[in-house]
Amino acid sequence: MLRDITLGQYYQTDSVLHRLDPRVKLAGTLLYIISLFFFRNFIGYLIAAAFLAVVIKLSRVPFKFMVKGMKAILFLLLITVVFNLFLTPGEPLLSVWKLTVTKEGLGTAVTMAVRLVMLVIGSSVMTLTTTPNNLTDGMEKGMRPLKVFKVPVHEVAMMMSIALRFIPILLEETDKIMKAQIARGADFESGNLIRRAKALVPLLVPLFISAFRRANDLAMAMEARCYRGGEGRTKMKPLIYQKRDRVAYLCILFYLVGSICVGRLLL
Amino acid sequence: MGIIKTQEVVFEYIRRDEEGNVEGITTAVDHVNLDIKQGQFIAILGHNGSGKSTLAKHINAILTPTEGTVWVGGMDTSKEEKVWDIRQTAGMVFQNPDNQIIGQVVEEDVGFGPENIGIPTKEIWERVEESLKAVGMYAFRKYSPNKLSGGQKQRVSIAGVFAMHPKCIVLDEPTAMLDPNGRREVIRAVRGLNQVEGVTVILITHYMEEIIHADRAFVMDKGRIAMEGTPREIFSQVEKLQELRLDVPQVTLLAHELQKRGIALPNGILTTQELADQLVPLGKRGN
Numbered sequence: 196m197l198r199d200i201t202l203g204q205y206y207q208t209d210s211v212l213h214r215l216d217p218r219v220k221l222a223g224t225l226l227y228i229i230s231l232f233f234f235r236n237f238i239g240y241l242i243a244a245a246f247l248a249v250v251i252k253l254s255r256v257p258f259k260f261m262v263k264g265m266k267a268i269l270f271l272l273l274i275t276v277v278f279n280l281f282l283t284p285g286e287p288l289l290s291v292w293k294l295t296v297t298k299e300g301l302g303t304a305v306t307m308a309v310r311l312v313m314l315v316i317g318s319s320v321m322t323l324t325t326t327p328n329n330l331t332d333g334m335e336k337g338m339r340p341l342k343v344f345k346v347p348v349h350e351v352a353m354m355m356s357i358a359l360r361f362i363p364i365l366l367e368e369t370d371k372i373m374k375a376q377i378a379r380g381a382d383f384e385s386g387n388l389i390r391r392a393k394a395l396v397p398l399l400v401p402l403f404i405s406a407f408r409r410a411n412d413l414a415m416a417m418e419a420r421c422y423r424g425g426e427g428r429t430k431m432k433p434l435i436y437q438k439r440d441r442v443a444y445l446c447i448l449f450y451l452v453g454s455i456c457v458g459r460l461l462l
Numbered sequence: 463m464g465i466i467k468t469q470e471v472v473f474e475y476i477r478r479d480e481e482g483n484v485e486g487i488t489t490a491v492d493h494v495n496l497d498i499k500q501g502q503f504i505a506i507l508g509h510n511g512s513g514k515s516t517l518a519k520h521i522n523a524i525l526t527p528t529e530g531t532v533w534v535g536g537m538d539t540s541k542e543e544k545v546w547d548i549r550q551t552a553g554m555v556f557q558n559p560d561n562q563i564i565g566q567v568v569e570e571d572v573g574f575g576p577e578n579i580g581i582p583t584k585e586i587w588e589r590v591e592e593s594l595k596a597v598g599m600y601a602f603r604k605y606s607p608n609k610l611s612g613g614q615k616q617r618v619s620i621a622g623v624f625a626m627h628p629k630c631i632v633l634d635e636p637t638a639m640l641d642p643n644g645r646r647e648v649i650r651a652v653r654g655l656n657q658v659e660g661v662t663v664i665l666i667t668h669y670m671e672e673i674i675h676a677d678r679a680f681v682m683d684k685g686r687i688a689m690e691g692t693p694r695e696i697f698s699q700v701e702k703l704q705e706l707r708l709d710v711p712q713v714t715l716l717a718h719e720l721q722k723r724g725i726a727l728p729n730g731i732l733t734t735q736e737l738a739d740q741l742v743p744l745g746k747r748g749n
Contacts, residue, residue, distance in 0.1 A: 205566055207606060326566045360566050363608050409561045416562035419522050419554040420575040420622065421546050431573035431586045 205326050210255040212324040216440040217333025223447045224321045230454055231310050231317075239458020240309055246450050247317060256323045264319045265312065272311055279304035327359035329432070335425075336434050349425030357413065365406060372401050463536065465630050465662050466498040466521055466552070471530035473516055473685075490516040492685035493530070500629065503656045504664045505673035505693070508682035509707045514666050517682070518634045521664065522554040535629060550579055552630040553623035557638050559615035560607075568610075568618050569594070569603040575626040586625075593621040596659060597651040613644025617651050624655060630662035631655065637669060645669070670697075670711050674732045681706060698729030713737050 285299030331352035338348050376397050383394050473491040490513045508514040519525040520532045523539040532539040535551040556562045565571030569590050576586045594600040597617040616636050637645040656663045673679045679696050681689035683706050700718040703710050717731040731737050
């Protein structure tokens with residue numbers, strides 16, 4: 196179950212999307228997510244879904260990798276749906292005991308669920324087609340203007356890249372510790388919420404200790420390879436916009452204007 | 463003066479209790495003198511806690527000596543302004559391959575070092591290609607490090623250090639976490655760098671088999687250099703090695719036992735082939 200999270204996992208293949216400048220993909224993902232919150236009718240979501248389908252097809256990443264990422268937010272999705280379903284005031288549709296499902300509630304619940312699913316799949320496409328190093332390069336360069344306000348852009352980008360690189364390693368380790376503790380009679384599955392939370396202590400303590408040790412090792416290895424922050428660093432893969440990046444920007448712009456116009460204005 | 467020289471180096475770890483009072487002092491490195499020439503293959507042996515890793519960290523200026531001096535390429539490691547030049551001269555490979563790979567793709571990781579020292583983009587690519595070829599990992603340049611075996615990851619780490627064109631590479635137990643196959647791959651790559659590229663290699667290990675090809679070997683115990691010489695000279699003192707809690711290779715041990723039983727064999731036999739070559743004529747004569 197722990198290995199199912201695909202957010203932050205790069206899928207190695209060769210596609211147009213893989214070759215795009217990360218800044219395009221970052222901006223595209225951001226605009227796509229924003230667009231999802233603008234729609235007022237379902238046609239907008241249809242267009243967004245169609246756009247996403249085309250992008251997934253172009254990415255050449257098997258769809259099941261994106262669905263896998265969904266499992267991680269299943270709980271969040273459930274909470275969102277349930278809360279919206281029962282707690283939105285309005286015209287009652289169905290009443291069970293003290294809980295009432297309203298027409299408006301049903302509407303919001305469905306919209307929220309669709310938004311969340313598309314949001315997660317949309318951002319998975321970005322992380323699956325962009326190496327974390329590339330991604331952070333994109334962020335570093337895209338957010339460079341913020342340096343004027345003393346925002347440590349390079350440092351933040353580097354931290355994110357390292358965090359992303361260690362996600363699979365730490366997940367594997369969690370799995371290992373979990374199995375080791377189960378073999379010693381630990382019980383992670385039964386009991387009420389408090390007991391289960393308590394059962395996590397023997398999992399989290401060794402995990403944290405190991406993470407700190409890894410951080411220490413990595414810092415030493417980076418220093419040994421002359422890492423001293425962003426000053427005076429050159430790039431192995433400098434970001435330069437190509438023709439395909441300009442085309443992609445145009446496509447995104449076209450999608451954004453089109454979908455929002457249709458999704459907001461047409462009824 | 464060689465590429466690396468240490469003079470009366472002492473390093474002390476100060477142990478403190480919870481209030482920060484000094485509880486005791488552990489001397490990890492105790493008056494060590496080394497002089498290593500450019501292009502040599504040096505092995506430093508020792509069991510756990512003998513001070514060999516602490517000594518290695520001095521060569522990369524990760525640690526600076528409590529007493530004495532370390533020179534790397536003529537630069538004193540205690541001079542703070544020289545620290546980056548020193549690290550560029552003497553690269554370092556660590557034990558755990560997972561904890562020293564920064565890139566998510568093999569080639570990006572190898573490029574990390576050259577990026578840090580400000581090499582122009584075009585040259586970074588040349589260096590990455592050259593380094594990956596030198597360790598036999600060029601075919602894997604587009605792979606994610608998570609998909610490689612331990613030996614392959616460690617070769618990527620070596621390539622990452624070699625891409626910075628150091629004069630010397632220090633490997634701190636690079637094979638401790640690997641299986642026998644991975645160990646062999648790594649040692650082969652290291653020997654290649656030493657013989658083909660002329661890089662000075664300092665290999666820190668507790669596997670005796672790995673030092674056979676070294677030009678010179680040092681055995682450390684309790685922070686001091688307990689033995690020094692060619693691998694053959696070291697291996698000919700089986701009893702002393704056992705006293706220092708080191709595992710002598712099986713062939714050497716067998717030859718030593720045979721010698722004790724009165725069979726005329728030379729000291730310090732290192733490989734099975736050597737032992738066979740010595741034994742066959744003896745057998746013929748016996749018949």
